[in-house]
Amino acid sequence: MSRNQTPAIAGGDPAFPEGIGYGGQSIGEAEKEAVLDVLDRDYITRGPEVEAFEEEIADFVGADHAIAVTSGTAALHIAGLAAGLGSGDEVITTPLTFTATANAACHADAEPVFADIKPDTRNLDPEAVRERITEDTKALIPMHYAGQPCAIDELLEIADEHDLTVIWDACHALGSRYDGDRIGSESDMAMFSFHPVKNITTAEGGMVVTNDDDLAERLRSYRSFQMSSDHEGHENEPWYQATEGVGFNYNFTDIQAALGRMQLDRIEEFKERRDELVERYETKLDDIGGIEIPTVKDSVDPMWHLYAIEIDEAFPCSRGEFVRAMHAENIGVQVHYVPLHHHPHFQEVHGYSAEQFPVTNRLYDRLVSLPLHPGMSDEDHDRVVTAIHQIAAHYQ
Numbered sequence: 338m339s340r341n342q343t344p345a346i347a348g349g350d351p352a353f354p355e356g357i358g359y360g361g362q363s364i365g366e367a368e369k370e371a372v373l374d375v376l377d378r379d380y381i382t383r384g385p386e387v388e389a390f391e392e393e394i395a396d397f398v399g400a401d402h403a404i405a406v407t408s409g410t411a412a413l414h415i416a417g418l419a420a421g422l423g424s425g426d427e428v429i430t431t432p433l434t435f436t437a438t439a440n441a442a443c444h445a446d447a448e449p450v451f452a453d454i455k456p457d458t459r460n461l462d463p464e465a466v467r468e469r470i471t472e473d474t475k476a477l478i479p480m481h482y483a484g485q486p487c488a489i490d491e492l493l494e495i496a497d498e499h500d501l502t503v504i505w506d507a508c509h510a511l512g513s514r515y516d517g518d519r520i521g522s523e524s525d526m527a528m529f530s531f532h533p534v535k536n537i538t539t540a541e542g543g544m545v546v547t548n549d550d551d552l553a554e555r556l557r558s559y560r561s562f563q564m565s566s567d568h569e570g571h572e573n574e575p576w577y578q579a580t581e582g583v584g585f586n587y588n589f590t591d592i593q594a595a596l597g598r599m600q601l602d603r604i605e606e607f608k609e610r611r612d613e614l615v616e617r618y619e620t621k622l623d624d625i626g627g628i629e630i631p632t633v634k635d636s637v638d639p640m641w642h643l644y645a646i647e648i649d650e651a652f653p654c655s656r657g658e659f660v661r662a663m664h665a666e667n668i669g670v671q672v673h674y675v676p677l678h679h680h681p682h683f684q685e686v687h688g689y690s691a692e693q694f695p696v697t698n699r700l701y702d703r704l705v706s707l708p709l710h711p712g713m714s715d716e717d718h719d720r721v722v723t724a725i726h727q728i729a730a731h732y733q
């Protein structure tokens with residue numbers, strides 16, 4: 338395919354006859370064998386594989402405890418409850434995130450309070466956070482956008498000053514480093530998602546990590562019905578189980594954990610490939626005006642979950658036209674995210690309007706996530722880049 342060919346939006350052949358998504362998993366033979374092996378065992382739901390995966394994730398991020406659950410959303414849900422959030426409490430978070438981040442507050446009946454972001458890292462702006470603090474603020478939920486860690490030290494300092502719980506939504510950022518260390522051991526809790534587009538996958542799945550023994554106990558209890566097998570006073574009733582509150586069935590399975598353990602073994606290989614693909618984009622898009630690539634802070638080493646570029650005014654067509662032209666090529670670019678203050682729920686129930694948060698809004702008008710996944714070949718990458726050149730030339 339040549340750079341001079343007609344793009345699909347103008348009648349040419351699409352770059353990908355069968356399509357390519359913005360993200361996707363890479364699963365090898367060893368992972369498949371590990372999953373099949375579990376199916377022959379006694380435990381197929383939460384058993385020894387889950388425990389081993391939890392230990393390995395805790396070890397990997399340097400946290401004392403890891404609690405596996407059914408999704409990143411479930412992890413956020415029980416983290417909000419374990420933090421003791423409740424009615425009247427305010428929780429400051431970013432509007433540039435997936436809805437599950439703010440729902441950690443909503444599920445607990447607390448109020449999600451958005452603060453604007455930094456335009457370079459696309460993460461919560463600590464100064465904006467300070468401005469949103471009131472006497473009702475109980476927690477912060479920063480999210481490491483695309484895998485680039487937030488301003489962790491500044492946010493922890495604010496939390497310390499105001500006695501706030503911090504729940505790090507690290508769903509994008511397993512494997513990212515801040516000041517040399519993998520993220521996940523910061524107070525008070527952090528969570529990861531294992532959805533297929535994320536840094537490793539178990540199909541669906543999530544994990545909360547913490548160094549706090551009490552939080553870990555509460556998280557484990559919420560995950561599994563809030564039921565205890567404590568036999569005190571019931572020594573002669575070995576069947577005894579006591580419901581101590583309203584819990585959930587967020588149990589992760591040994592089938593998923595077997596896949597997760599093998600994926601975790603490959604995470605450095607995945608990171609290397611993601612880094613290579615990002616570098617290729619940087620080099621090969623350099624000669625097109627109007628494309629801004631992500632900025633990386635000195636103190637961080639992101640494990641890039643997304644490669645979100647900005648299409649600015651100098652690009653020959655609008656961001657909307659660009660997305661439609663890429664979709665015509667069967668390239669599933671996406672915009673991460675429609676900011677939360679644009680959604681009907683947050684407007685109708687929490688009083689937000691789409692005009693708020695100017696930094697987020699400006700970025701939202703420009704963002705496009707290009708395909709980035711560890712199984713992507715150089716050839717596929719070249720086809721994406723060529724399609725972008727063709728679209729730019731077409732609209733010139």
Ligand SMILES: Cc1ncc(COP(=O)(O)O)c(C=O)c1O
Pocket residue numbers: 408409410411434435437438480506508509530531532541542543
């Ligand atoms: C920032 C963020 N938080 C939470 C979630 C929820 O994770 P899951 O899909 O595993 O429920 C996602 C998933 O897309 C996400 O991107």
